[in-house]
Amino acid sequence: MADAALFEFLHTEMVAELWAHDPDPSPGGQKMSLSVLEGMGFRVGQALGERLPRETLAFREELDVLKFLCKDLWVAVFQKQMDSLRTNHQGTYVLQDNSFPLLVRMASGQQYLEEAPKFLAFTCGLLRGALSTLGIKSLVTASVAALPACKFQVVIQKS
Amino acid sequence: MAVPLPGDKTVVAQNYPLYIRSVPTESELKFHYMVHTSLDVVDEKISAMGKALVDQRELYLGLLYPTEDYKVYGYVTNSKVKFVMVVDSSNTALRDNEIRSMFRKLHNSYTDVMCNPFYNPGDRIQSRAFDSMVTSMMVQVC
Numbered sequence: 001m002a003d004a005a006l007f008e009f010l011h012t013e014m015v016a017e018l019w020a021h022d023p024d025p026s027p028g029g030q031k032m033s034l035s036v037l038e039g040m041g042f043r044v045g046q047a048l049g050e051r052l053p054r055e056t057l058a059f060r061e062e063l064d065v066l067k068f069l070c071k072d073l074w075v076a077v078f079q080k081q082m083d084s085l086r087t088n089h090q091g092t093y094v095l096q097d098n099s100f101p102l103l104v105r106m107a108s109g110q111q112y113l114e115e116a117p118k119f120l121a122f123t124c125g126l127l128r129g130a131l132s133t134l135g136i137k138s139l140v141t142a143s144v145a146a147l148p149a150c151k152f153q154v155v156i157q158k159s
Numbered sequence: 160m161a162v163p164l165p166g167d168k169t170v171v172a173q174n175y176p177l178y179i180r181s182v183p184t185e186s187e188l189k190f191h192y193m194v195h196t197s198l199d200v201v202d203e204k205i206s207a208m209g210k211a212l213v214d215q216r217e218l219y220l221g222l223l224y225p226t227e228d229y230k231v232y233g234y235v236t237n238s239k240v241k242f243v244m245v246v247d248s249s250n251t252a253l254r255d256n257e258i259r260s261m262f263r264k265l266h267n268s269y270t271d272v273m274c275n276p277f278y279n280p281g282d283r284i285q286s287r288a289f290d291s292m293v294t295s296m297m298v299q300v301c
Contacts, residue, residue, distance in 0.1 A: 058237055
């Protein structure tokens with residue numbers, strides 16, 4: 001149980017550190033920090049994508065991979081499953097988490113809505129990294145309507 | 160007199176080798192060639208598994224094809240990284256579950272390599288820990 005708290009604290013500090021040294025408060029500077037966070041999440045996701053599916057059977061199709069993300073990856077990192085997965089069957093998936101553990105300690109409602117994206121960048125990278133190890137190129141974005149619920153949108157890039 | 164049996168382990172991703180090791184070290188080019196041709200067989204097996212409506216999809220592919228001198232075994236991970244093992248045919252002591260356990264050890268070591276922050280995915284594997292694990296496996300076989 002303490003492991004979850006360790007990751008949450010580390011993540012909070014990572015975000016705080018990147019923002020503390022950011023002298024450029026304009027959108028350009030912020031984008032840099034967001035992409036650094038996303039890059040970190042990407043590398044971690046690549047390693048997790050190799051380690052977690054180890055004993056599971058081979059994935060048969062894209063939807064299986066997404067289901068794996070929603071169940072096994074989310075449980076491994078956040079100790080809970082994703083609340084809902086929707087798809088348009090044309091390469092876009094929306095993963096919804098109604099009480100995202102990294103946001104749940106912040107607020108419940110509309111407060112701190114502008115700050116929320118910083119805390120989602122790492123997780124977006126995590127999803128993108130895990131997908132990339134499993135052979136799927138994608139673009140992951142996150143949106144928050146009301147804390148602590150958030151949605152991750154995964155768009156598969158067909159190359 | 161005991162003759163050292165040639166063995167060869169390869170890790171392949173996106174169809175270029177990440178790691179090749181063989182004992183004895185001569186005729187390494189021949190092993191390169193064999194591994195490359197066996198990739199076709201691996202791909203064929205993967206696509207065959209995809210089409211057949213089998214619930215169980217194993218990662219271990221089994222004996223890929225026997226040539227007159229060697230037997231080739233394959234294993235593919237969920238991240239589409241292929242492990243190919245070439246063993247001398249005269250070594251009949253190797254049973255199927257031994258091969259499976261060797262592949263499992265390879266997979267575990269490869270996962271450790273992936274989790275190393277100094278390793279960039281797609282590079283050749285230069286980890287000494289991986290090397291020593293492969294050496295110990297080959298010594299055990301040969």
